[in-house]
Amino acid sequence: MGKTFLPNNSATSTWIWYPGDFEIWLSNKMQVRRTEREAVFPPLWKYYSPDPLVTFQTEVDIPEQDEVKIYSEGTFQLLVDGIQIYGLPKSITIPAGKHKISFKVYNQEVLPAIYVEGKYVKSNANWIVTNEDKLWIDETGKAQQSGTPWIPVGSWSFNSPKDKPSEFRLATKPWNAKKIEKIGDGKLIDFGKETFGYIKINGLKGKGNLALYYGESREEALDSEKCETLDYIHFDGNQPKEYTHNKSKAFRYVQVQADATLEYDSISMLHEYLPLEYRGEFKSSDDLLNDIWDVSAYTMHLTSREFFIDGIKRDRWIWSGDAYQSYLMNYYLFFDSPSVERTLIALRGKDPVTAHVNTIMDYSLYWFMGIYDYYLYTGDTSFIKTFYPRMKTLMEFCLGRRNKNGFLEPLEGDWVFIDWADGLAKTGEVSFEQMLLVRSLEAIAVSADIAGENEDQKQYQKLADDLKEKLFDVFWDKEAQVMKHQYIDGDVQDTVTKYANMFGIFFDYFDEVQKQSVKNKVLLNDNIQKITTPYMRFFELEALCALGEQEFVLDEIRDYWGGMLKLGATSFWELYNPSDKGEEHLAMYGRPYGKSLCHAWGASPIYLFGKYYFGVKPISAGYKTYEVKPNLGGLQWIEGKVPTPNGSVDIYCSTKEIKVKSSEGVGILIFKSTTKPLTNSGSITALGEGKYEMKIEPNKGYQITYKAL
Amino acid sequence: MGKTFLPNNSATSTWIWYPGDFEIWLSNKMQVRRTEREAVFPPLWKYYSPDPLVTFQTEVDIPEQDEVKIYSEGTFQLLVDGIQIYGLPKSITIPAGKHKISFKVYNQEVLPAIYVEGKYVKSNANWIVTNEDKLWIDETGKAQQSGTPWIPVGSWSFNSPKDKPSEFRLATKPWNAKKIEKIGDGKLIDFGKETFGYIKINGLKGKGNLALYYGESREEALDSEKCETLDYIHFDGNQPKEYTHNKSKAFRYVQVQADATLEYDSISMLHEYLPLEYRGEFKSSDDLLNDIWDVSAYTMHLTSREFFIDGIKRDRWIWSGDAYQSYLMNYYLFFDSPSVERTLIALRGKDPVTAHVNTIMDYSLYWFMGIYDYYLYTGDTSFIKTFYPRMKTLMEFCLGRRNKNGFLEPLEGDWVFIDWADGLAKTGEVSFEQMLLVRSLEAIAVSADIAGENEDQKQYQKLADDLKEKLFDVFWDKEAQVMKHQYIDGDVQDTVTKYANMFGIFFDYFDEVQKQSVKNKVLLNDNIQKITTPYMRFFELEALCALGEQEFVLDEIRDYWGGMLKLGATSFWELYNPSDKGEEHLAMYGRPYGKSLCHAWGASPIYLFGKYYFGVKPISAGYKTYEVKPNLGGLQWIEGKVPTPNGSVDIYCSTKEIKVKSSEGVGILIFKSTTKPLTNSGSITALGEGKYEMKIEPNKGYQITYKAL
Secondary structure, X not given: OOOOOOOOOOOOOOOEEXXXXXXXXXXXXXXXOOEEOOEEOXXXXXXXXXXXXXXXXXXXXXXXXXXXXXXXXXXXXEEEOOEXXXXXXXXXXXXXXXXXXXXXXXXXXOOOEEEEEOOOOEOOOOOEEEOOOOEEEOOOOOEEEOOOOOEEOEOOOOOOXXXXXXXXXXXXXXXXXXXXXEEOOEEEEEEEEEEEEEEEEEOOEEOEEEEEEEEOOHHHHHOXXXXXXXXXXXXXXOOOOOEEOOOOEEEEEEEEEEOOOEEOOEEEEEEEEOOOOOOOEEEEOOHHHHHHHHHHHHHHHHHEOOOEOOEOOOOOOOOHHHHHHHHHHHHOOOOOHHHHHHHHHHHHOOOOOOOOHHHEHHHHHHHHHHHHHHHHHHOXXXXXXXXXXXXXXXXXXXXXXXXXXXXXXXXXXXXXXXXXXXXXXXXXXXXXXXXXHHHHHHHHHHHHHHOOOHHHHHHHHHHHHHHHHHHHHHHEEOOOOEEOOEXXXXXXXXXXXXXXXXXXXXXXXXXXXHHHHHHHHHHOOOOOOOOOOHHHHHHHHHHHHHOOOHHHHHHHHHHHHHHHHHOOOOOOOOOOOOOOOHHHHHOEOOEOOOOOOOEHHHHOHHHHHHHHHOOEEEOOHHHOEEEEOOOOOXXXXXXXXXXXXXXXXXXEEEOOEEEEEEOOOEEEEEEEOOOOOEEOOOOEEEEEOOEEEEEEOOOOOEEEEOOOO | OOOXXXXXXXXXXXXXXXXXXXXXXXXXXXXXXXXXXXXXXXXXXXXXOOOOEEXXXXXXXXXXXXXXEEEEEOEEEEEEOXXXXXXXXXXXXEOOEEEEEEEEEEOOOOOOEEEEEOOOOEOOOOOEEEOOOOEEEOXXXXXXXXXXXXXXXXXXXXXXXXXOHHHOOOEEEEEEOOEEEEEOOEEEEEEEEXXXXXXXXXXXXXXXXXXXXXXXOHHHXXXXXXXXXXXXXXXXXXXXXXXXXXXXXXXXEEEEXXXXXXXXXXXXXXXXXXXXXXXXXXXXXXXXXXXXXHHHHHHHHHHEOOOEOXXXXXXXXXXXXXXXXXXXXXXXXXXXXXXXXXXXXXXXXXXXXXXXXXXXXXXXXXXXXHHHHHHHHHOOOHHHHHXXXXXXXXXXXXXXXXXXXXXXXXXXXOEOOOOOOOXXXXXXXXXXXXXXXXXXXXXXXXXXXXXXOHHHHHHHHHHHXXXXXXXXXXXXXXXOOEEOOXXXXXXXXXXXXXXXXXXXXXXXXXXXXXHHHHXXXXXXXXXXXXXXXXXXXXXXXXXXXXXXXXXXXXXXXXXXXXXXXXXXXXXXXXXXXXXXXXXXXXXXXXXXXXOOOOEHHHHOHHXXXXXXXXXXXXXXXXXXXXXXXXXXXXXXXXXXEEEEOOEEEEEEXXXXXXXXXXXXXXXXXXXXXOOOXXXXXXOEEEEEOOEEEEEEOOOOEEEEEOOOO
């Protein structure tokens, strides 16, 4: 039986572990799979490890004797009601009644995990676990225990005994070549579009060497001297006839060169992917936009793997800033909560905190913001309750790196990223970083409240309020009505960039007057340094959408993302500079094929279309309440779905008609009409100036006739 | 080629790792090998893990091109002068001149380690390592690096490529049965004395089950229902004829019961041990004492293994209080520095500190004291320099657990051990714990100075001074002139125990008047609760020796340790109560064979004889200066050696003659004589009242004739 990838529902047994440890182990494994021309290329930051010795515990009250089977990753000590059970049993009989069952499991190589299955006793998310059980026996033989830090176990979708955490693999499916071309004595295989997985050699015979030169572009695969990834394989004649290579790569093309002593029939591949349902949908009256959404969704899917990674060729790492965007896109495409949790945990690791997440100051801060969004979209509080202590240690690390002015300023080892942008000032006190810190403090204040840490909540909220005030005192230019970029040695520098200005918009930190000033003087001002990465385009376009510039933004999307499609992109890129020519589009980091042509941050139209054109977003946690504020942006019609925790908001909007149906929560539909709108159900409230709102109850179809402005 | 166990000398290559990580990995493996009747019994405290991803680096300046072979535990990324070398090379050519070589190694399962061997480029203790290299590439392809916490690598004695850290094994040698007895259908094998290792079955044939019931005593091995350790082995007929069992145990006896379908010729064992040279020696005119020293040395050797453990049957764990005594005994027997280092590291683990060492308050404090002694006896500063940050985080943990009075008082999860003693008060503020904290603060102040942390040195010394003053203010009874035991809610309790009083003696915290009062009113007072563990007898007898009561102490040793020998002990026990009868001696923790009959803390005569009868101890670090103050304690003569870092102090002392020869440092011989002493070399200074001293230069034989008091 293969893995299902469905989270356990607690009614059945599942493999359990110390929370976060599977994710940390898997992320270590995954990230070190990056290679450059056969050289392993591990991350530059600290790796943590699972706790090798943990104790799982449950208390049960069962109506009859239960035969309980035990499966374990690692050796274990079993105590039933405090009494050690001798041997290393494969099953145990638990008598009727109340019992306390503990497994202390040791596994240095992978991670300690158990799967326990009886009629009543089942390992699931209700068990607790500790990494120091402090259970000792005094000289009289009496057991003593105190100070044990019990927390809920971690689990995911390992719902059968055979389905061990240590043997985790993504799903695979066969994928055939689309085109084959002779290149010297070898071949160039085109798989039709960007893909990820393992090359298969079918009908392989003989001994000798074979080289695989991978390319996201044709040029790269043909350039055996400079392509970023390759594999040299030696066959001794004992290989299977249907050979699947054991190293995964990202590519559309592969050049195969084999010794004459080797023969094979054909080359195909095994596509490796995380099975995810496309719960979000988008169609519109503009086919180009539909293509952009489709390629965005494909890009997002390719980069949604064991974790949300940046790019599938390079780096194959988990970067907090990139992942933050993946979370947001995920809420409008897959709404896969486990992927968000896994990624947040992998990024955070364990204690002690000795550096920023990914060593980048802004990336620590996105991590907090990601947790807030996770709560807002999913309504899940258990993640925060379990990981609040790790939120706190990271926040204390960040706060400990403030300078005497109370601002974040890079200390040794702190990388300030912000964006890839020529000559961008990153030293001293940068307004952008302070703004993210305010937002992070707000996020941890909410989290402290959820975790029941009321004193922390007050303290963090006050820090947020004070810092926000100071941010405006120092960086907001009252004359120019814009946010300045940098403050050095007590002097505000005369630089304005888009970063803090655009975040201030959708963080809602500006009043209406400020917003308009920022829009005109910064966002739409050609004299301000342009943003060239899809990464920051994400936020720039979000800010413009938040200001109601949907039509303008659609043009930008057609131009920018459409520009990549015109160049033949089958997934969206790490960077796109419309003024580049030919192979310049492939180069980055001083290398001819350094650029990643499938990068998560390239998929932002998914998010923009869902949140700012369908206009769907949660107002309270988990879509208990939400807003639907459709905006055509000049299109004739848009139609699709936005996923919610247990269903979706289905929407159609044309210039004359709005149709909404949702599966949960209470929505407010907000729209403008030049005529008095009519509805088949519910009641429309006029708000004046042609604005209307209407309450959306779940599982009812609403059909409104109106006339768009 | 087998392992040599000789520390690397830096002139040749050796396997290197992140400091402490091998020790943590090995201690995890070792401590989980404890079993009780086939049940795994892991420690009750938190396990740490090696860092799975570390970067090793060296800078070389070589006169000619060097062919360098690379051996690695784990995959690696190799950079030479910042340039990534493609592939995963097995060797590399380094050109003549200056070069920076970095290996980033990933190993999740064991620990990252490398061995690099060229003519000039060799991996050794001079390399540095980091667990977060923070080496990133900006968008232009330029490498950036800052904030990397480089520290010196760890190494031990893995001096050949094949001798991998992951394959570490202690040495073994065959050991034959001394006596065989028929027990029902089976046999009882007596190996003659306490031993440790693997049972061998010679000439084994057939299929079936075989049971091994181990016993440190005959009674235990015969009691298949209650013996503490056993192994059930199933043979399918495919086992080797000469079968060595794969689980190690401690025993003198083993009862073997096999199915009739199994045949074998004989049972022997493979003794497993750490090869150590007995550098200390002791002989005297009293054969009982000679036997006691020999059995102490054997006990000490059996418990000196991968680490200094408490007992070889049970717990096979590393306990800081027990280890503290092993360090001290080691300085008078093996003087094996790597064993002390390994044990200190294993006890400390990594950060964060979330509980006391072994969860015991006093055991955190012994850890600091152990480091101070290590420095004093060996003169080594590199250990402190490398591990000072971990000293600091543990001390901050301890200081963070003081109450409002500034005293240590147990918080939830803090186990106060002190000693196994009936009804011993351990709640509230106990003087003993405060005294250990003062000593620990003194130890870390010295260490801070060595580590170059001058501000820390001042701060810790002040904390030590202030706490010492407070200790005396609160606990010293000015009227009774004794140290009280306990302080609860502002009231000193009317309890006096030996603990703080005896430690105050050899810590030299009392003045002469106080010492005499403590001696008479506490140490020699029969109304004060008696000490029954060899553990605290160690310190009690040390205090009496420090007060000059060598003759009294010898009688105690003859009685107590001699008492165990009379009962047939071949190694010394965890606990000995002279009033117990028969099998009562074997019981503990409510189990009939719960007591460990080979326990490190039973070996203290080694330490007492060396330090207080030979009277040899370092005065300044590493025996640069030392004292020799022989004391016959009523014996006719004593003769032997006390090891020093690079040699020994050889001494003979009778009532008429003292002979001293040493290999290093400058000693002061101190003795008393009723006649004017004469020497063959050097010059004797009279100090008055029959007391004399004389300087001992290295490598000269001194022969003094005198007349003992």
